[in-house]
Amino acid sequence: MEVALAASSLNFRDVMMVMGIYPGEETAVGSDGAGIVTAVGDGVSGIQVGDRVAVSAYGCLRTHITLPAAMTCPLPADISFEQAAALPVAYITACYGLEELAGIRAGQTVLIHAASGGVGLATMAVCRRAGARIFATAGTPAKRELVRSLGAELVMDSRSTAFAQEVLDATGGRGWTSSSTPWPARRRKPPSRWWRTMAASWSWARAVCARRATTGPNAASCATVLWIWWSWDATGPT
Numbered sequence: 001m002e003v004a005l006a007a008s009s010l011n012f013r014d015v016m017m018v019m020g021i022y023p024g025e026e027t028a029v030g031s032d033g034a035g036i037v038t039a040v041g042d043g044v045s046g047i048q049v050g051d052r053v054a055v056s057a058y059g060c061l062r063t064h065i066t067l068p069a070a071m072t073c074p075l076p077a078d079i080s081f082e083q084a085a086a087l088p089v090a091y092i093t094a095c096y097g098l099e100e101l102a103g104i105r106a107g108q109t110v111l112i113h114a115a116s117g118g119v120g121l122a123t124m125a126v127c128r129r130a131g132a133r134i135f136a137t138a139g140t141p142a143k144r145e146l147v148r149s150l151g152a153e154l155v156m157d158s159r160s161t162a163f164a165q166e167v168l169d170a171t172g173g174r175g176w177t178s179s180s181t182p183w184p185a186r187r188r189k190p191p192s193r194w195w196r197t198m199a200a201s202w203s204w205a206r207a208v209c210a211r212r213a214t215t216g217p218n219a220a221s222c223a224t225v226l227w228i229w230w231s232w233d234a235t236g237p238t
Contacts, residue, residue, distance in 0.1 A: 001069050002039040003053060007081040008032065008060040011089050011118060033060035034075065034084035044069045052081070056088035086118065094122035097180060098130070106131030108177035111167060114158055116143035123180045124150055135176060137163050 009032045016022040017029055033055040037047055046069075047053070053072040059065060075084050098104040104127065112123050115136035127134050128151055137158035138144045148155045154170050156163040167176055 001037060001041060001044055001047065001072070002064055002066050003033070003035045003055055003072065004038045004064050005033045005035040005055070005060060005062065007034050007085040009085040013089070028059035028061075030061035031056060031058050032085050032088045033057075033065065034081040037072075038064065040069070047072065047074065052077075054084040054088055056092065060085075087122075090118035090122040091125075093119050094126045094180070098123065098126045098178065102178040104130045104132050104178060107133070109133040109135060109167075109171060109175075111163075111176040111179040112136045112152075113179070113181040114138065115147045115152065115155075119180070120147075121150070124152065132177075135167055135170070 008030050010030065011032065013022060013024075013031070014029045017026065034053065035055065037049050037051045037053055040047055040049060052075040054075055055065060055067065055072050057065060057067040057071045075081075098110070102110075104110065108130075110123070110127050110132050112120050112127075112134060113136075114120050115124060115134075116138045120136070120138075124134055124136070124147070134152045135154040135156070136147045136152040137156045138147050139158045144155045144157070154166065156166050168174075
């Protein structure tokens with residue numbers, strides 16, 4: 001099918017790609033977008049020309065994109081193209097990492113690094129829906145205040161390694177249940193002393209790589225993403 005893109009967004013992966021430091025496979029820049037369906041193939045059902053859709057596919061920095069229907073999701077009428085274009089990679093990563101890899105449950109503690117970024121904010125939304133405790137790091141006072149206002153119980157400086165001890169102190173030495181980090185797992189490992197605080201850990205890089213190995217998110221995944229975003233109150237991302 002073909003979509004005329006009305007909005008596209010950039011992720012940190014795109015910045016790394018342009019800088020030549022992305023550790024994964026090189027692809028076209030821009031993997032999130034939204035627009036109007038302009039053509040559908042014979043085998044496509046449930047989507048018609050003129051429908052508004054979100055798109056998750058490489059190469060969204062263009063006017064039109066051709067892609068499998070499975071890599072799109074119909075949009076509710078009250079979600080704008082700009083809002084929809086900011087959702088796919090961040091929320092699919094958060095949902096896959098927490099729900100599929102970590103099996104997050106109410107009462108568990110999740111440490112979210114770089115929580116003020118797209119994946120970080122999406123991860124906070126998934127944690128809030130699950131009833132998990134949110135521990136977060138961010139790089140500046142303003143970013144830490146934002147994260148705190150969105151429900152983080154413990155907020156720390158991402159530019160300091162002191163967060164490991166702070167988490168231990170806050171949990172009576174138990175540490176966190178799961179961790180979300182933008183560091184590519186194969187490029188950087190935390191110091192060995194941190195591992196005692198981990199029961200499980202996942203990286204957004206791992207989640208994105210797993211997503212790339214398939215044909216793209218299915219409609220159910222996209223619907224979950226939109227539902228989580230929809231459930232945020234007025235303090236959530238817009």
